[in-house]
Amino acid sequence: GDSVTQTEGLVTLTEGLPVMLNCTYQSTYSPFLFWYVQHLNEAPKLLLKSFTDNKRPEHQGFHATLHKSSSSFHLQKSSAQLSDSALYYCALSGMATGGNNKLTFGQGTVLSVIP
């Protein structure tokens, strides 16, 4: 079945430093990959999603590139901001699901940005 593995637990960064949250996946078929962000006491919201290999989606300064060769979709940002502190989920939608759009989420990574 489909599975997603993320950087475990808590990542603490000083403001202004680059962000990289790892996401790798296993899927029988060509998947679509997503990043969702959840701020404290809020609902998860879509941050960005993949399209085809070598296209790089970007949003709010974050970007991620789908690399099918390494089954990865790492989230990056050049300079962390205090407001980036949140829980980040990588998620996968497998083509084998026949368009039912069932997302499989990773375990989540908490990003804490400190002054």
Next chain:
Amino acid sequence: EAAVTQSPRNKVTVTGGNVTLSCRQTNSHNYMYWYRQDTGHGLRLIHYSYGAGNLQIGDVPDGYKATRTTQEDFFLLLELASPSQTSLYFCASSDGAGGVSDYTFGSGTRLLVI
């Protein structure tokens, strides 16, 4: 404004109790989902539906039932609640187009089973 509304926001029940969590979406979406969120496990799919009267089993369905009464309304039922079902529950909807459509999440229901 398109939205997903969950109720109640918080619920406390006793072991063996009966609980119903409600979700309503005004997005005109076909798909609705129930997830539970637990530290270390992320979001795990309990049940989902692609239309009124339809129900699909998710990845962690044991101890849960669900019912989709209309396109807008999706309910999660815990008929014999156990402490292991203490969690934050999220409902979501999507239009399901092509496998890449976005989820819209509700604000969550925090359930405590004592």
